[in-house]
Amino acid sequence: MLLPQLKEREYRFKLALRMGVPIFVLVLTLVIGTLTTSYENIQLVLFTSGVILIMSIYFILHLIYKGFDVKITEPISKIFTRDYLYEYIKKDMSGSKDYTLILVSINNIDYINTHYGIKNGDKIIYEVAQNIIDYIEGLNIESFPIGHINGADFMIGLRGTKDQYNTIFELFCIRTNELKLNNIEVDISGAITDTNFSKNLDYMVENLFEMQEENKTKNIDLNRDDINPNDLESYVINSIESKSISMATQVIFEGNTPKIKELFVKLKNVNGKLLHPMTYMKVVNKLGLRTQYDIMILEKIVSHYEFEDSLMLAINIAPSSLRDRKFFFKVRELIDENEKIKNNIIFILDEIGHYSNIYEYNTILQSLKNLGIKIALDRLGMVHSTFLYLRDLDVDIVRFDSLYTKDITNKKYNSIISGFNSMAHEIGVKTWIKMVENQESKEFAEKIGIDYIQGKQIAPLIKIYED
Numbered sequence: 001m002l003l004p005q006l007k008e009r010e011y012r013f014k015l016a017l018r019m020g021v022p023i024f025v026l027v028l029t030l031v032i033g034t035l036t037t038s039y040e041n042i043q044l045v046l047f048t049s050g051v052i053l054i055m056s057i058y059f060i061l062h063l064i065y066k067g068f069d070v071k072i073t074e075p076i077s078k079i080f081t082r083d084y085l086y087e088y089i090k091k092d093m094s095g096s097k098d099y100t101l102i103l104v105s106i107n108n109i110d111y112i113n114t115h116y117g118i119k120n121g122d123k124i125i126y127e128v129a130q131n132i133i134d135y136i137e138g139l140n141i142e143s144f145p146i147g148h149i150n151g152a153d154f155m156i157g158l159r160g161t162k163d164q165y166n167t168i169f170e171l172f173c174i175r176t177n178e179l180k181l182n183n184i185e186v187d188i189s190g191a192i193t194d195t196n197f198s199k200n201l202d203y204m205v206e207n208l209f210e211m212q213e214e215n216k217t218k219n220i221d222l223n224r225d226d227i228n229p230n231d232l233e234s235y236v237i238n239s240i241e242s243k244s245i246s247m248a249t250q251v252i253f254e255g256n257t258p259k260i261k262e263l264f265v266k267l268k269n270v271n272g273k274l275l276h277p278m279t280y281m282k283v284v285n286k287l288g289l290r291t292q293y294d295i296m297i298l299e300k301i302v303s304h305y306e307f308e309d310s311l312m313l314a315i316n317i318a319p320s321s322l323r324d325r326k327f328f329f330k331v332r333e334l335i336d337e338n339e340k341i342k343n344n345i346i347f348i349l350d351e352i353g354h355y356s357n358i359y360e361y362n363t364i365l366q367s368l369k370n371l372g373i374k375i376a377l378d379r380l381g382m383v384h385s386t387f388l389y390l391r392d393l394d395v396d397i398v399r400f401d402s403l404y405t406k407d408i409t410n411k412k413y414n415s416i417i418s419g420f421n422s423m424a425h426e427i428g429v430k431t432w433i434k435m436v437e438n439q440e441s442k443e444f445a446e447k448i449g450i451d452y453i454q455g456k457q458i459a460p461l462i463k464i465y466e467d
Helices: 003-035 039-067 082-092 109-116 117-139 168-174 200-217 229-242 278-285 290-302 325-337 358-371 384-392 410-426 440-449
Strands: 099-106 147-150 153-159 178-181 185-187 190-195 245-254 257-268 312-316 347-351 373-378 397-400 430-433 461-467
Touching: 003 039, 003 147, 003 358, 082 099, 082 147, 082 200, 099 200, 099 278, 109 117, 117 147, 117 153, 117 168, 117 178, 117 185, 117 245, 168 190, 190 200, 200 229, 200 278, 229 257, 229 278, 229 290, 257 278, 257 290, 278 290, 290 312, 290 325, 290 461, 312 373, 325 358, 347 440, 373 384, 384 430, 397 410, 410 430
Parallel strands: 257 312, 312 347, 347 373, 373 397, 397 430
Antiparallel strands: 099 153, 099 190, 147 153, 178 185, 245 257, 245 461
16 A cells, blocks of 8 residues: 555544544543442533533534645545645654655646646546556555645655665656657656755755756756755845845957947855856745846946947846836936946846736836837747747847757758848847857858857957956
């Protein structure tokens, strides 16, 4: 019997036992009272028994009511619910020196629900869970916690380090690489971590999802700092509050003329070590500090950057910051106080999702343009929302996703880039390409009429400030 089922039965037994105790006490009281009291005191015994009976009935009803609040197994997958899984794993981790978590996700569950129906989607969730269980039990690993923690995400807890389970995990990924259940293709991905990363369960779970995204996009940074999450949060908060950063720029050309400088920022921790945005940006977002971070960058630019004639500065700004009134008022205040930055700033937007209120979004962008700020849409071609934004938003520039541009000489990719370029020019939007690292790529970009060209071989990064 599976551990979730055993725990479910154990919980029901304990609940039944708690329900039965007051009844047992009541019956015992009645028997003892009847045997030990005289006829003259029988009324007192009956009164006492009646009070106990009423209290017992109330207690039983209360237990039954509370019993429905506690869910151990999830009805679709028949494995632990997220709350109970977390509770169980925290106890299990406390009794084990090393602990490993494995995440397994069904990436195309929305597609399955849409095209095959929700019932079939539920069946897939159940069968994938059983597939995981069968695989692990087939390796003679028993009584391991497994739970359904999200729409189609499963998490498994195993005692020991991830080195003990890496091979098992990799073989499972290979086994499910082209998984078909009920003639439905199921796209599976996953990640593995252990307590060497962190002893905090919440941090471990976040790390699993981050690694899973990196695995899916193959965008794994092998040089990424492995910093304890608690320390990283402290570094980020201290760096933003003390405004301790490093800034560098790279020139982007229009033909042979320098036209734009893109700003690159790194935070500097208390030990003087620089933190790459890939390391800290998710922490900034999680802590709700993105607007504060973006404002801090703008303030540093105003106080330390020397603007040059006809050379605009491009800054990555979170779309959520643009839609924050506090950020807009701060931008307006800075421009009013510093005329030198007017008409010399480009805000680069990178947004995966699609903001539904396009009218409001365009109103915000137009207000920024009225302040003399140009808007660039980043990573065109990466996700479908960028095409919708190119159609719906009033932007000035689009920058193509590096997936295409880093190998622009590939016939398949250069056809796509040519199409993107023509499409943008048709609606009066300028185009921008980055990661042009050789002469052949540069010549092709110029040939098809891309407006702005960027690359380390064309112009290297130059550090301009460090605090």
